[in-house]
Amino acid sequence: MEFTMGGRLEVRIAPADVGKRVSVRRLTENGAQGPKFTDTVGVLTSWNKGVLSVTPKSGESVRIPESSLVAGKVVPAAPARRRGPAASFAELASVCARAWQPVESEPLGDWRLRASGGFTRRANSVLPLGDPGVPLDAALRRVSQWYADRDLPAYIQTATGAEGAQEELCAALEGHGWRREVTAEVRIAALAPIGDLAAEVSRVRLSRTVDDTWLARYQRVGTPGPQVSAVLGGGPSVWFATVPGEAGDEAPAAIGRCVVDGRWAGFMAVEVAPEHRRRGLATTVMTALARQAMDEGASAAWLQVEADNEGARALYDGMGFARHHLYHHFRAA
Template identity: 65%
Template sequence: MEFTAGGRLELRLTRSDVGKRVSVRRVIQEGPAGRKFTDTVGVLTSWDNGVLLITRKTGERVRIEESSLVAGKVVPPAPARRRGPAATFPELARVAARAWQPVESERLGEWELRAAVQAEPREARPRGEVVGRRAGFTRRANSVLPLGDPGRPLDVALDRVREWYAARGLPAYVQTATGAEGTQELLCAGLEERGWVREVSAELRIAALAPVADLDRSGEPGRGGEPGGPGGGVELSREPGAGWLDRYQRKGVSEVALKVLCAGPSVWFATVRGENEDRGADGVVVPAAIGRCVVDGRWASFAAVEVDPARRRQGLATAVMAALARRALDEGASAALLQVEAENEGARGLYDRLGFTTHHAYQHYRAPEGTTRSTA
């Protein structure tokens, strides 16, 4: 990475560059053998009191003492990926949100407050506050989607967010993204300055759809999914059966959860029957593998790919995704997306093999405990 002009290191950054993507070099060690340096690339999210905060594409924030800097400059956005479909962050964020639709929502400027919580009688305090917290089904349907300007100062907007979720007995979450052009590093910094805590870090990955549809259980191009072929035995339906829900790892699938799972432009559920007709405690046959796909224009959003632990590494997850991909192709889709938590190494390895690449990272920030008013 070149920082020099005529062989001389230069610091070509000012506080007016906050919000831009930058690259800096700083001293991390001084000794008899000389200085040791390290480079950091990310969005400059603040520069106050002699400290720079740079948010990397993963959402990690790096604090850098101004006195340690030896070079720095503004750099262009990360180069476009060479594989997979072209896509922007706003497009992907909206498609992913439509795949996990809330039961109720409210606009706050360009933000969308989203909730999917079981409706039930609520005990209220004298001021109308709900006693206790209730569970919402999936953070993706129970968090703010902040695409744009809330139409008011951030502190006022966050107060409204906390009030709205408190009225529903839920903790307040804001979903943010980092690591691509147009993502929300400055909002992440603003939330952390106000004490919001990052609880979940994940990746949104994309791929061309046709290669996924042409995979067999080994992960290689083949007959995948043809009757009698290596990917056969995958059943597709418009609604999840009792067995599908038994295999699904989330506990307590409620009426609201079913509404979220079945909502979307065109929803498909995949099931692979167990070889030995395994049955759950309720006597329902539990599938060996399941999956879900929402077809939305050119996009196919994959989720809920689960495999019986005793049947893993047999290609069932690949077979499920291939069958769903073929259905999505039949409906006119050409691109695939999915979301995977950063710590789920097994799933990330599978999606690597299927050709999915990371477009951006996303995080869920939870409001701090205490009073409604946030402090900077």
């Protein structure tokens, strides 16, 4: 990371650069062993009263005293991905949202308040794609009251790490006492290579509706209420995949869900029974769903995976999925 000009470290950023992507170096220690420095790359989200706030891809803002800066510069947007389909943040965020249709929603300017009886944060959080139409303080009060009226915690879903994402909103939420609880990756890939994988897709049963057998394998809920089927069944073109278990099994060996939306096929709820793992069933399920999506004209794939799910991330790496951006759920204090 080069900060020098003519051999000297220089701070070449100012408060006017708020909203731009920057790289900064700051002094963290100046002891007997000499000075120690830390570098941070992210969006400069504020510069007030001698303190900078830089929000990196992680979504957690870093506060930096101006007095500790030794170097800084504006840097270009992150390099474009070298594989997978082209996609803007705005397009992909809308596609992902349509795959998790809430039971109830209400607009707040360009924001969308969503509720589904508490089933999945993606259907029980605010989708803030634009301006709420009122000052942020007023918007957050409205959000908190709306969810309180439904006996639900107030969440706002944000994104970082892509051009046009919401680092500034993340920092603003932190400044209002909201805290990040969950972070996950949105990954994308070309669809055809997934459909071309060698897999025993004849084992997979595809259905337009979710039933009790499929739900028996789904680990995201205990006793499913009507809102679970409503959310899972919502979307432009929804498919459920089931690999039956052995005779006497109460639940399927593996399941999956796919939502086809124009050129996009979204994969979710891919789960395999513990006793059937390491047999390629997750790949089999995704291949069968990919072929169905291609029959409907889809050419690109997306999925969401939590940042600490190493097993799933390794599987998706092998299928060609690359990270597009991160999304986060911030909860009101």
